[in-house]
Each structure stands twice: as structure tokens, then as C-alpha cells.
Amino acid sequence: MTDSADRQERLQPTRFPIDDKRVYDAYIAGRKSAAIAAAVRAGLFDLLAGGALPFDRLQSEMGWSERGTRSMLDALMAMGFVEVTTDGFTASADAAAYLTRASAGSLWGLVDMEVDSFLSPAALLEALAEDRATVYGGEDPWEAHAADPAKARAFTAAMHSVSERPAAGLAERLDLSTARRLLDVGGGSGALSISLALANPGLECVIWDIPSVCPIADEYVASAGCGDQVTSRAGDMFEEDYPSGFDTVLLSQILHDWSFETGAKLVTKAFEALPPGGRIVIHEKLVEDDDSGPLANQLVHLDMLVWTEGQQYRVSELTDLLERCGFSHVRRVRTAGYWSAVEGSKP
Numbered sequence: 001m002t003d004s005a006d007r008q009e010r011l012q013p014t015r016f017p018i019d020d021k022r023v024y025d026a027y028i029a030g031r032k033s034a035a036i037a038a039a040v041r042a043g044l045f046d047l048l049a050g051g052a053l054p055f056d057r058l059q060s061e062m063g064w065s066e067r068g069t070r071s072m073l074d075a076l077m078a079m080g081f082v083e084v085t086t087d088g089f090t091a092s093a094d095a096a097a098y099l100t101r102a103s104a105g106s107l108w109g110l111v112d113m114e115v116d117s118f119l120s121p122a123a124l125l126e127a128l129a130e131d132r133a134t135v136y137g138g139e140d141p142w143e144a145h146a147a148d149p150a151k152a153r154a155f156t157a158a159m160h161s162v163s164e165r166p167a168a169g170l171a172e173r174l175d176l177s178t179a180r181r182l183l184d185v186g187g188g189s190g191a192l193s194i195s196l197a198l199a200n201p202g203l204e205c206v207i208w209d210i211p212s213v214c215p216i217a218d219e220y221v222a223s224a225g226c227g228d229q230v231t232s233r234a235g236d237m238f239e240e241d242y243p244s245g246f247d248t249v250l251l252s253q254i255l256h257d258w259s260f261e262t263g264a265k266l267v268t269k270a271f272e273a274l275p276p277g278g279r280i281v282i283h284e285k286l287v288e289d290d291d292s293g294p295l296a297n298q299l300v301h302l303d304m305l306v307w308t309e310g311q312q313y314r315v316s317e318l319t320d321l322l323e324r325c326g327f328s329h330v331r332r333v334r335t336a337g338y339w340s341a342v343e344g345s346k347p
């Protein structure tokens, strides 16, 4: 028997003819997430971004045990996020770009949140039974953010980290050359407004969010240096009418936070606030109509389950919603990575 035939036989013994690899790989994938989250929280990639380091130096800078350092480096090298050069260990190009704090568009804030196990199997089991957000022990997440500035800041940092790169994709793909005033409903850190304003010098954007988030948004806007174009306004998108005087309304990752019925109310309010010819833009990670993926977006249904009252949208669900609320010329635009915009105009 050849080596490879022998290996095949051992992979699929006659007693267990169905390959277990796909199941095992799905199970072990959680380790990948745990490893990058721990490395991000500990600042490993920030350290490696400063240049290659030999093992001893890396271990001492991190303050880890020798066995721990070896285990972590082995795992990260297997994933390709750490590489070995003649000068020592270094971060791969994508790890340096997306797992370090200082890098624009970095996903560190999102990955860092994994340390708090918001989506552990136990949390998921609880959310499945309860059918309500369970992340903060059952408290409404937005009320928790309103009451606790530290929670609002951590969540807004994570959202900024999720949104900065797709915002750049949206700014590239969406023609806003005729738009003058954009209302960024539930605009969070302002990642979207900042990107759209920088790409469209004639555009004024207003981030409309709950009072505890607006000062945080102001900080992001100030550090992006676009305070002359982007401002924040405290409000409540459910309790108040949308402010008037805007020709464009953006809802980025808002509809997926609430039920389809609540989503319809938010879109209807946008329709009422816009002038004829005004535009609505919905920015989301959409799921294809035949549920063929992308897997990454379909898995976000589970994040929505533990964090919110919502779910990810299929392309047709969003298109139908906009048309039912009165918008015409509704079309989907793929922007960057897993992201899309669906836009429509008020006749």
C-alpha cells in the first residue's frame, strides 16, 4: 500500500466512512478566533509591527511564559499571521494592517471584543431560548450604552473598527456628487460620515445618535480632521421625527439591529423626511437570496441574536422593503469585502 493510500484509509476507517474533517474544522475554528483576540488584547501585533523580534525578546516584551509564547506563535504561524524572518518573528501584511491598533481600517476593536465572549456557546444557548439580546445580562444594549459611558465607548470603538474599511468602499462606489446634506441615522463613531465627507468635499453630514454616543463621535470626527463637514446631533430615531433639510438618509448597520416591522418604520420615517428626488442608502452585510452565502454574513445572524432584536437581511428583503415604503430605482451596489449598499430614491 502506498503512503497516500494508507493515509486515506486512516482518514476514513471503514467503521466511520463519513469524513469528520468538516465538523472538526468547524469546531476548531473557535480557537482561531480565541488566538487572534488574545494576541490583539495583549498587543502582540502592535509589538511586531515595530519590526521583527527574536523569540527571547518577544517573550520578555509580552511578559508571557516560554510555553505560552511558543504555543501562541505556533498557532499564529499556522494561521499565517506571524512569519519568521532571519531577524525573528514578524507580523504578516494583513495582520499588520488589520490587527494593530494604529492602523487605519483595523479590525482590532472588533477582534478585541471577543475576549469578553459575547458569543460563547453558553451565551448563544441563552439567547436561543430567550429570543432577546443577552449580551449585558438581558439589559437592552442601547439603554446599557446610555447609562454607562464605558460600554458606549467600547461598543463604538468596535463599530468604528468594523465600519472604517467598508466605509471607504462605500465612498468609492456611491456617487454622492449631487448630494448636499446627509443624515447618518444611528451613525455611531461617524466612520461612514467621515469617509463620505472626505470623498465628497461639498457634502455636509450629521451623525444622529443617542446622547452618550455623540461626544465619542465628535472625537473620531476631530481626529479625522473633518469637523467642518461632519457634526453630531443627539436624538432618538424612534421617539423623534427625522430632522428635515437632508437630501440623503444613510442607515448603516441599523436595520439589522431590529425586527423587520421596526425596520419598516425607520425606512418609512426616512421617506417622509426626504424631499422628492431625495435618496436613501442602506449599508449592510447582505445574505444572497438563495442563502448561498457569504458564510461570514450568514454567521452574523448569531451576533444579531445575542446583541439585538434583529437579523441580517437578504438582498430581496431589503429591496422589497424600500419599494414597499415608496422608494423607486432601488438597486444593490456591492461595495467592499462582504458589504453592499442598497439605495433608492423618493419619486
Ligand SMILES: C[S@@+](CC[C@H](N)C(=O)[O-])C[C@H]1O[C@@H](n2cnc3c(N)ncnc32)[C@H](O)[C@@H]1O
Pocket (backbone or CB within 6 Å): 142, 145, 159, 160, 163, 185, 186, 187, 188, 189, 190, 191, 192, 208, 209, 210, 213, 235, 236, 237, 238, 251, 252, 253, 254, 257
Ligand atoms: C450597529 S451600530 C451602527 C453604527 C454605524 N451606523 C456604523 O455602521 O458603524 C447602531 C447605532 O445605532 C445607535 N442607536 C441605537 N438606538 C438609537 C436610537 N434610538 N436613536 C438613534 N441612534 C440609536 C447606537 O448608539 C449605535 O451607534
